[in-house]
Amino acid sequence: MCRNIRVLYNFEPPANDGEVRAAALQYVRKVSGSTKPSRANEAAFERAVNAVAETTARLLQELTTSAPPRNREAEAEKARERWRRRQARMAAASA
Helix, strand or coil: CCCCCCCCCCCCCCCCCHHHHHHHHHHHHHHHHHCCHHHHHHHHHHHHHHHHHHHHHHHHHCCCCCCCCHHHHHHHHHHHHHHHHHHHHHHHHHH
């Protein structure tokens, strides 16, 4: 999975429209292989982002869980720790 696309489900407060749209944009960029579409493809690209964002928002509303909501700061700290471990492994491999 693309590292820029984050888990959006089961957070308190819930993911906002900006987070959903950012994930949709990253998905469409990945699938299309383009970070910025040409003028000829701009409309199709924007329609795709809108469709993915709408579908993602609907999915997030319809999902259910019995797990307690995640804490954004705790999840961010876990990600930072994974990054530190990855950096340490890369440094050890190049030494």
